Amino acid sequence: MNSNPSAVDWMNCVFCEDALTGMARIPDGSIDLIVTDPPYGLGKDYGNDSDKLGADAYLRWMEQWIDIALPKLAPTGSLYICLTWRYSPEIFVMLKQRMTMLNEIIWDRRVPSMGGSVRSYTSVHDTIGFFAKQKGYYFNLDAIRIPYDAETKKARSRSIFVGAKWLEMGYNPKDVWSVSRLHREHPERADHPTQKPLEIIERMIKASCPPGGTVLDPFMGSGTTAAAAKRCGMNFVGFELNPEYCALIEKRLARLDAPIEQMMLPLLDDIAE
């Protein structure tokens, strides 16, 4: 964590400041991957007013930070942006004017069936856009293949399949990612209302950040992108407005240097839910 505005060294720092001014610290072309989960324009409480803008002001603000962030990407760079259905159409159009859209990924949060909307369908997914700066973008499919289970392997035990490379390598993830949201009891859970699971962010980083590369997240929240980058052996840089979340990020990252049994201790000491 570094809150000194005159610091020259920005690598592996999360700055406790407004990303829109803070990103000036980062030289253009120096970022391999942007993974971000900005405020959704839904009025959520992050201990500040960042999610309380009206629709027009929200979309103007989104465009503003996008135009500051994109020049930071290297030519082989890409971007994942976590959104909700509410504004993803407008934001995807905005990004398609600047980048190549590769996927709309649906994160199925596996919310259990306990009530929900009564005049429409209950939303259980987040919408994630995956965009590349140019055609030659970095993408390592082998890093994210999913192993076939024993049953599938057994079913493919006929001689024509023996030694088949694809059977050993596993299959490529599809564009619907079914990963449970972080319940209160989850060991990963920190005191942040919209914390993303490491599993999701780590998949993005493994696939789209070259070894030893650098990941930018302008809206760190509880620091999931920083923790995921560190766990994957990558560098990170990011920003967060709320000083309490900045302290949480510091704690989370320090845990990653701790012995393995302390790494996943609950970060929920004082959460009120």
Ligand SMILES: C[S@@+](CC[C@H](N)C(=O)[O-])C[C@H]1O[C@@H](n2cnc3c(N)ncnc32)[C@H](O)[C@@H]1O
């Ligand atoms: C959706 S949350 C990110 C959650 C994060 N992905 C996680 O897993 O914890 C968005 C975060 O952006 C922060 N934020 C909002 N406006 C900001 C700004 N201008 N600069 C930096 N951080 C900002 C909010 O305080 C909030 O914590």
